Amino acid sequence: MSDIPNAMLPFFAELVTETDEDRRGFETHPKVVAAVAEGMSLERYRALLLELYHVVWHFNPVCAAAASRLDDRFQAIRRFLYEHMHEEAGHEDWVLNDLEAIGVPSAASRAHAPRADTLALNGYNHWAADRRHPCSVLGMLYALEVIASVYGGPFANAIRESLLLDGDRGVSFIDSHATMDAQHMAELRQVLNLVTDGSAQAAVIESVRVNFHHFTRIVEAV
């Protein structure tokens, strides 16, 4: 029978299987289904990008907090995080540029107070890196990169069509991450397969679940 016990699977495969319903919980939420199929109104897209700005802003600080707590048993993961932070540095400015393109000045975007769901997402990721297990950051990376690489492309197309945007104008962050995160997914799989410690694996799985949950709530609320 092909019911291979999860203990025999590489961790990435186990993670995909264990969290598939969480991914589908995001994918099948009516607001997400509608957004991927038909795009969004300008008002809702602005609201989404304003929340996204705060998620992206906290991405590297969370990675840095986790990297600083990973001891030498997790050296490869720490180095992966250094490189990843380097690649992601400044990407919150891309969100600001997209907001500018759809009529929200940078100052207004920076001054925007994130909603409770966004605070909950960022708060959990900081807490988990600090108190749960620093490897939990890989769960945040996985959830956000799945969202970007699997759903980002169709969503960017739908937004482009529904708001009649030209080229990458207004969708540069989402569209470019849809392509970039395809590369990131392959790298992340290799890094996740280095996680063999049981408590680290459990923390990653929990983090994936919480990130999908909160991200779904963010889309639901805008």
Next chain:
Amino acid sequence: MNAPLPGSAGPGTAPAVGIAAMLGRPYRNLRLEWSSDLRLLRARLAVRPIQCYSLAALRELQLMLDDIAANPGQVRHFVLSSDVPKVFNFGGDLSLFVLLVRAGDVQSLQLYGRKCVDLVWWMENAAELGIHTTALVQGDTLGGGLESVLPFHKVIFERSAQAGFPEVLFNLFPGMGAWDFTIRKAGYAVASEMVLSGRLYSAEEMHTRRIVDVVAEDGEGEKVLDAVLREVDPRHRGTLAALRTRRMAAPVRYEDLIAIVEQWAQSALELTDRDLRLMERLARAQARKVGGADEGAVEELKRMELEHAWGDRRSGADRRAVSLTDRRQAPREPQP
């Protein structure tokens, strides 16, 4: 490689004992019904919002089949249908495929494929368990959805249902039994035509090709199903004996199904960004239909077929997508 024997419950879940326990499982994607006069178990699949073989749906189906096998002699007839109007099954979970392909995860692709093969292999072995199987298809069924009905002893389609193997349109092929079961039912030429064209077929066309046994008028599927079951039931023992020997005359081997799944997973890893964008386009069409649009995956496939026929698939965005370097091929190894 030894073929699995139907009846071995998966690890970690004890089989239910008795019909009441089987029906009492808290399924999320399945609705079971029992008719004691025919000893008929009906399973209606409803994976919402997009009817496909998600990992959870595969797990529940396998659990149900393990329960049936663990209670020999209880079930005489098994019928699979859909609880989603106008859709039988769209096949594989396209988003999961995109995720696994982008991650370059051949093992998970193979694992997914093997889970699908285990389901079709169970159906292939149903006669050995004393069970006659019928698929009632009242809506469109694509790719893995069509593969999943091929090993049933009787296949009933309502007239407006359409089916096909669209995988070739995004440079893949159906890898979970399409070749073996289509060749056995309809011959090599029909299998080649269906797999290599990627086109959709009407119920009548499928009937002409012997893939479908009975075409019912729309809304008449249940009545036809009842007639089929009542025709088979008095000849149940002889029918199953004949079906068991049919397997000896035209065997399908588990080893071959698994070998094809492994080829399928390797081929999936070679999909380009352009291929994945076509797959995403199909997924987006499925979502649009769920959102209330008139047109969904079937209409999108027809558009893809037309584009394919006219050879303009490499226009515009597609050409730009294909020109992107596919960086998935050579991810750097993290230093241990």
